[in-house]
Amino acid sequence: MVFQLTSRQREILDLLVADYIASAAPVGSRTIAKCYPGRLSPASIRNVMSDLTDMGLLAQPHISAGRIPTTEGMRYYAETLLKRRELTEDECTIIRQHCDGDEQGISAVLQRTTRMLAAVSHYAGLVLTPGPQRVLFKQIEFIRLGSRRLLGIFVSQDGLVQNRLIELTEEMTFTELERIANYCNRSLTGLTLDEAREKIERELADERADYDRILRRAMVYSQQVLGDVPAGDLVFDGELQLLDVPEFHEAETFRRLIEALEEKRRLSDVLARCSEAEGVQIFIGADAELEQLDAVAMVGAPYMRDGNVIGVLGVIGPARMDYSHVVPIVDFTAKVIGDALDS
């Protein structure tokens, strides 16, 4: 829905939302009048507020209370009125420090980023790690742990490491293992995880490949290793900080929120939508297709490696979030992460 608002309506909506974000309480006409630059009387402001209510941008909790923005109103605010605050030097430094990959692989970097997002925003931080379409196969190796045990190790191009124990039905010599690893590496290098899995499927289905018992093993083992890679995982941190937010003070509300977040499947859909867009996106309430979570909002941005979107990061908090603060944080973090990951 597109709204055509007069400049006065916009101004008042802006002031009202700003006040609501700070106070979490319904805002009355007098409050607005006090800080209105044009010195309008409360009565005039009431008229405007009444119009905005009719349009569905504001609502009253009860007949004689102040107004609070509806989800629609918040969205209009976020899309049209929001003024970004500049980040301080300190904040930039903190973000850069935490995202700086100290060469310990992408998952460690992303984990630290999640924590940093939570700390800087004071809400919950989240990061969606690259999905199987994005993870690039680099190398697979097999280490003998005993006569009948293997450790399979997968390394992605960004340093994601995954290992899996494999129980053998028959012994394998060192040279056989070497041959297996070589074969896998030769035929899978450069593929995405999805493509690699598919290729393995095909080779296993292909009867002719049966001619070499060893190569067949190679496929079976790498299938096991690759099957375990938790690609597209959703990492959270700082959920506890949401307890400080009045909206989630009550045990039951907080619990429902956390449980909804745990249900990662659905959240992933939202994040997928986010990764198609460019730059920061704001999802508010029902927008996010998270039923019963209309008090919740998410600020997310895709992050890239070498020009391709590979994941999403962001912040989850109350719909009444301090967007002017959070948006630049998320935006900047996504950029920094991208730079850190670029090869």
Added chain:
Amino acid sequence: MVFQLTSRQREILDLLVADYIASAAPVGSRTIAKCYPGRLSPASIRNVMSDLTDMGLLAQPHISAGRIPTTEGMRYYAETLLKRRELTEDECTIIRQHCDGDEQGISAVLQRTTRMLAAVSHYAGLVLTPGPQRVLFKQIEFIRLGSRRLLGIFVSQDGLVQNRLIELTEEMTFTELERIANYCNRSLTGLTLDEAREKIERELADERADYDRILRRAMVYSQQVLGDVPAGDLVFDGELQLLDVPEFHEAETFRRLIEALEEKRRLSDVLARCSEAEGVQIFIGADAELEQLDAVAMVGAPYMRDGNVIGVLGVIGPARMDYSHVVPIVDFTAKVIGDALDS
């Protein structure tokens, strides 16, 4: 402190605590009288309760309310009066299923165990993984990721796998790497992690070892890999279930609890005490040296491998916990885990 109670006093304390555990509310004399086998009048029971109050085993929230057990009273109950419930067949099966190592290494098993403990007890489950004195070195390997990058992989005897990326200052050939790995494995096998680290320290300090540049590298690299092993880590699960407990309903209380749990250092001390004892231990309130956590209790038991205690597992919940249920769960789980880990 040792209390000498008459059998009547014991009986009444038992009934009172049992009722309090079920109701979470102060218990009056009439309530006790109703289910008292010897058919005493409320007045007589009041006398006994008054005595128990003087002894510090019971307390009154206010002058004319029922009694609730003090921490001291709970401890007496746990140590002297507690009758274990037998586990049902179902519960045994569930526990066995979840502890059954499907050969994916000790950390996966312990993680699943934590979750299971939380699910079965309806409180928070916790597991302290083996510390550096307990983890046995089995193998270390180095994989070339590029001309100047290594992946170091450490495998413990129980299948704990740890990997670390290592940035090289100069190239290494495949054979050099092989020599390094062989040297490490030869000199460290069978040691505990602590011993291995110490030995590496010593060799590095020893100037004579300088005669071989390669062997010196071996020590430096393995030091990096072993340094990363998160030994003695504390794993939690099901904290959210504590929100259902009336004691932790309020945001602030719950928050403090979780924060105290996160402060793992102090908790580890308690767990260390637990691992020195044999069988299930119950820590209630200040007992646990966790200030401001007098409403909290922990039921813990050490678990063993091949006869040696290597870690602790247990349940954290309200002091008013259903011990008769939780104690056998923790006890049985520790035994099952021990069996699963025995080689």
Added chain:
DNA sequence: TTTGGCACTCCAATGTGCAGTGTGCCAACG
């Protein structure tokens, strides 16, 4: 179009009364 005034609505805080539950003490009982 803007403004001040006024009646009206509703919430939140406060006070009051009352029923319920529990204690402590005492005198009586076996």
Added chain:
DNA sequence: CGTTGGCACACTGCACATTGGAGTGCCAAA
């Protein structure tokens, strides 16, 4: 002497009424 019933008293929790404050909507005047 331990046990019991009775009684005065204490405190909570709930329902209910009262009040002050904040806010709206509408209207008439500027």
